[in-house]
Amino acid sequence: MEIVALVALTLLLGALVVLVAFAVGKRKEELRVQAEQTSNCAAEGVAAKGPATKKHKQEKQQRSRKDKLSQHNFTHPLLASSLKGHNGYVTCLDFSSNGKYLASCADDRTVRIWSTKDFLSREHKCLRANVELDHATLVRFSPDSRAFITWLANGDTIRVFKMSKKEDGSMSFKVASDDFPLKHKAAILNIGIAETGKFIMSASTDTTIHIWDLKGNILASINTNQMNNSYVAVSPCGRFVASCGFTPDVKVWEVCFAKTGEFKEVTRAFELKGHSAGVHAFAFSNDSHKMVTVSKDGTWKLWNTDVEYKKQQDPYLLKTVPCASSDGSLAALSPDGRVVAISDGCNLTMYDASGGELEEQMLGVHALGITDLRFDVTGRFLACSGDRAVRVFHNTPGYRAAIRDMQDMLKKAQNEAMKQRLRQQISDAQKALAAAVQ
Template sequence: MKTDFKFSNLLGSVYRKGNLTYTADGTCLLSPVGNRVTVFDLVNNKSHTLPFAHRTNVARIALHPRGQLLLTIDEAGQAILSHFQRRIVLYRFSLRDKENRSVSALAFSPSGTHFAVAIGRKIEVWKTPSTPGSVETKGDEDDDGGLEFAPFVRYRQYVSHHDAVQSLEWSSDSRFFLSASKDLTARIWSLDPEEGFTPTTLAGHRTAVYAAWFSNDQETIWTISKDGALFRWQYLPPPDVNLEMVTEEDERWRISERHYFFQDQANLTTAAFHAQSNILVTGFSNGLFMLHELPSFSEIHKLSISASKIDTVSINKSGEWLAFGSSALGQLLVWEWQSESYILKQQGHFDSLNALTYSPSGDRVITCADDGKIKVWDTASGFCIVTFTEHTSGVTACEFARRGNVLFTASLDGSVRAFDLIRYRCFRTFTAPKRLSFSSIAVDPAGEVVAAGSLDDFDIHIWSVQTGQLLDQLSGHEGPVATLAFAPNGSSLVSGSWDRTVRIWSVFARTQTSEPLQLQADVLCVAVRPDSKQIAVSTLDGQLTFWSLSEGAQEGGTDGRRDVSGGRKVSDRRTAANAAGTKSFNTITYSADGSIILAGGNSKYICLYAVETAVLLHKYTVSVNLNLEGTQEFLNSRLLTEAGPQALLDEAGEASDLEDRLGKSLPGSKRGDAAQRQTAPAVRVPGVAFSPTGRAFCAASTEGLLIYSIDAGVQFDPFDLDVDVTPASTLKTLADQQWLKALVMAFRLNHQTLITRVYRSIPEADISLVVRDLPEVYLDRLLRHVAKETDSSPHLELNILWLESLLRQRGRALKEKQGEYAEVVRMVARAVARVQGEVIKVAEGNTRTANYLLGQPRENVAVATAQKRLGDGYGANGVDAGAIEDEEMGKDEAGVGDEWVGLD
């Protein structure tokens, strides 16, 4: 089984902090999620996360007007210039000043030649690196690559504001730009020295100016402040002065109109202006947003979309879609104001994840968290499709029934619930005779029995799914039950406890017996191999041991303390190597073929082991975000003060704004508090799961749901290649009708386009011969390719012929080597099931259409023909219409004409 998994997507979090921005065509929305950036395709209903990551949370993002370059800056002032379409990092640079002030505003000029960035009260303008096809490189034939060697060159610096700059806005000709600051003023700057122009200060607001914009004709400037005051500025002479006596020196920018937003106990938190349509969007701290048309200031919409403040708003180029982000609850909304409908409405978990599981088909991932919510994520689109809120406390475990679309969850509220994922409703609730907080769950393969364990009680509770009644309470453990797992063949139930034992229960036997397996430390997690022959046990001392399920004897083990340990918290007095809290695996899972095992714990590492040799194959770093505790191996001694670590000091009382100085959260609260947290969340991995196809695995982390895939980024992976195998020789072999040789050469090159061309060129009559003579080493690749073609291409009959021939002639090999071909057979089954569902839908639709048409009455054919020929008394061929009518009347007298009959 391949193990070259790479990061492919981040789910479970749609918005964290920062600004939102649209692409040039307005179809995609870029949202910062922690130290990464996620792109939401609003037209195709898909999302993907860019592969690069910052060291701290992303503060500002800006996209080049041509859509090629993406500039992201984090809270520490580190900037990453990346190619947006190719998703690769081009350059890294630091914009941090001596006072370590963060970047508060960022904007590209409309021409794309410069970008302005606000660092505290200072504004810097930098040159944009030239790209292939831009004005700087057109006609330059010697330019190889188009990117400058030193892309970041500072063009000019502007220092006149007395407080932090909050907004930057360019004019349409890229000659001037506006800045709005907390010093109650807005200023007009010129990029280059202009004759007769001097930097102008727009003063008159009583609170911090949030933003300033140019109108579409550049004749008007709009400024808006925190208290909801909107000022219109125009280049006017002094009031109450004879216009004939006014000179050009007397004209200056003056306030022509004043408007106010009256919001009780709420401040303006964000605003955006669309100059082409004169639409102003404002967001407030009470979750309300308003839409106005300028310059009349007429209110168009007023809607509450969040329970907390709106952090940012963005308008696409056409002015139709409004994007809102709220960081308190992790909400992201895209609203079309003309039709008053949601284009996108997503919200991630606002508390830490606890567990996850894949659906049997592999196209859904279910996550549960401490916020009491259960979310179902679509792996293809990356969106949350449904949220269950029936639980009243944190959800600790979830598991799918192998047969049917039924999800079982356990919660701290003392209930175990069953959800129907076809109708999306909770249809069964299981409770114990006494109030318990359930922490683990297991479902038998048939989906008839569900078992749950609790940290408050030493018994295992078993219910019937059909009736909801409590069947039995298994007693035997002398400590809290930490983990449960049913064997895939349904023969036994495996439980692990803090009493340092693992028990194997024969639940369906006449006499329920349990066989204890003694270990050296508390049991944290148990996993059963898919063939039901082996179990893996993770204990508190960091040991990973493998036991035979039938004989109850240990078959192997490995010490994972050094592999999983890593990451030092700010409050730790020991180094990461000596911290005991990160030296064990809290969650383990087998792959689909049972050859590798995946393990994670309270550290920043995910470990991948080979089962037979117990060798560490790969070690994945979950996050490098310094805003999370436990991502650093060594602490910086410069951040230690006399009062303790600087990160633990409460510096909110030194903030400039009153609402930032007020403490709204409980001291030391980590979760369960609706206000802001005062302690940074720690990086951990509470759950991992392999996809049923084996091509991906997901991990629940502090930042969200991480998905690692094999297919991501692999473009050229040759196999058994020699100098004679080239794309040209493969096409020549295909032209010579040597089908098998051409297919093998294409597989050796591993060029997907070439493989597809050869695959579709083989005649139907020769498919069985090619399958029969194909070397077995290429069977896995052919099955995988046929599954992909069946899932995506419209050649239905061709794909079915390939599948029929493969299963008919190679079915024995697939059955004998189930472990080797398990995940690719799952891919084929999933593709066939999807095609079957689509064909059934088309057939049912055609049946209903045919029944409808057959039930419709129709007029006599002769009458219909006559009516078609009727014109102005004569038909198209000059036939007298009256004669036709007389003829039809004669038929009526005979009882035949003008009769309505069915098509049948």
């Protein structure tokens, strides 16, 4: 009997061990899946910044092809369209200055050119420019909207594509004879072309910014002295280059040319000082008279930069608003300066710039984080990229802000012709707002 009891006890203990091992294994698997889902929505090293660090590059390479290419479904009342032509991870987008096109690039070795007039259509056709033996992580239109530049992921350089119309009306793309020479030693953050057409900018994650002429010759190099760069951009007016990074400041330089067109120098213009931690990103209004910054301190700030900086006048702070932010957060400011958009990982929020009120919130816009964010030149739409798609939203906060401003102007107007014109503009804006929220 003792032997039988001992055998029974042994079997019971064995069964318990098996059950415990199974439970532990199951819990580990649950934690692993949860960790992967959290990681996917962290938006690390995204954006117009491209592959920001070696760590981010490795993490991107480690994502399985299946996870990277899976299509993320998203709906929202303000979603005007989802542009789904890419077969790879979309890293960057840009609107042409004539308002007709949106360009997007992905790791599927293509740049897609979309027509903005099709945003509200059911079908969104696009033109495809192939990036031979490489893929583009960044894309920017030329001022005349007849060319665009790309940053090559493997070549670590700038490649120029020229756009031209064929006799049948279709578009063709021709690659410039030579890529720009290799000059950066760290991962690239951003590229840009001045609206004046006088220079091209490229910036990397160390402290380096290069100013190029259009033929690929370096005109000047800037050391930002910010430990590292987190974001760099050219102002819409084409006069300034600004950078932010480890320090709580945004530094702005003016790229100066002689009246005859020759490059002169790069000089410090002004700084934005007020955050208590490093700045993730910033954006200009269309006339460069305002800037918005988003920081690790959990706020965004709106600045008046229409100052006489050559007389040592500093920009002044207009608004400070709490917001959610994280590494890779981006900021966008509508062309008229009325609306601020902030990305935080997979999520997107829109604020009234004047009062700072939260107007709209879109959660889970992209599964793997938002990689680029910008308004179109008319201010009607806000676009962001990520996963295999570009999401285009109606800028309803912009319509509401414009209506409020025009109503205030109507109360103060004394000229009857001005009153009539404002009433018509208010009516048009109200109709556009009603159509956008249907």
